[in-house]
Amino acid sequence: MKWSNGLLLTLAIAAALRWQPAWACSSCGSGAADPVILNPLEQRKFYLGMTLAHRFQAVDEQGQTRKDYGPDRKTKLELAYAHRLTSALFVSLDTGLGENRKGSRAKTGMTDTALNLRWTALMQDVTEPWIPQVQLVVSHRFQTTKSLQDSKELYNLDSFGAGYDETFVGADVWFGMQPILFGASFLYSQPWEENTRSGRLQMGPTEKWIGTLGYKPAETFKIIGGVVRDKRGPIELDDQPSPVPSDKLSHDVFLTLETMRVEDDNFRLSWSQKAAFGSNRNATETLTYTLAWMKTL
């Protein structure tokens, strides 16, 4: 199938409108695609998060904000479970149930499912606080639900997934031994080629840089904020590049409040704004709020 402006717009914002990994967790351990992090003594943890995203505005390849596109509001109930395999390695699985709403119309459906592996290569040490914790992450998101490419509903209300598999690798560096916390994460992803009704779709690889700064005013509470630079390469359809620039660039901000109670359940409240500052293209401006409950089992 040939490229068309409508198709390009759809593909260019497909990745932006789908549910993103919970990078607001970036440095509560790390950035990557896994919302639940285990400390060295935790064997299992359950995560339940409720996310609301709204105020969607598409940013085109010129960096101009266009009229709203797709749903007015997306909500998601995210379930994740983490299980320790060794003292330095744990695996987690997350999936969810989403609802897309436009006015009085709404559709619900399962979201994509991700399997994540996180390995602590270097542990933090309070006697040498200038040595960071280093974690490596490998993650795979499976296309398990309908995406924008398969959407048949008006305003893409039946689209809940990316529409392709995607494999992530990343590293997370975190200085968390002082009251002032800081860190950085890098995440690279390679989307898998997918046969769609428009043709063979190959989304470009993504590079995500996350810088995080936080403060721990008490033993049981921390505040973390950060910026994200999210860059995705151009899209190809049947090995043909798009006639207009289809690469994505988005600069996002986030703020997270999290409890760190030792023997009780914990909560995380996150706010993020995508395409919030700097130059952005083929991105989506949106506001996202997440409230999560975490229980160590």
Next chain:
Amino acid sequence: MKCLALIMGLLGLGSPLWADCRPVNITEFREATQKSPNRVVFFASWCSSCASHITADRIHDTIFVASADTRPKADKVLQVYLKDRASAATCFFDKDESIAQAFGVRNLPVEKYIRDLRQP
């Protein structure tokens, strides 16, 4: 007095001068703590909030247990927090995390009491 302690330490007599967290499992821990203080403080080198629980005034009524850590790091943490009192502290290194499991410890810092120990 300090010179005497140093000489005794060098000769291997009496208590070591440095923190020494003895590696034990839960069985050995039960045997070793039958006549020990009741309070148990769990700590590790990766726990930045543990400092307030490892203080010199607790040495005589507290058992310190390092878990999910390495023994050299645990010794070092105790030495940093307790300084020249470190050698007087009762400290165990939870070599297989069985002590933490027996107390139901899943995060740090945490204080327990011997009575919290689950029966085998």
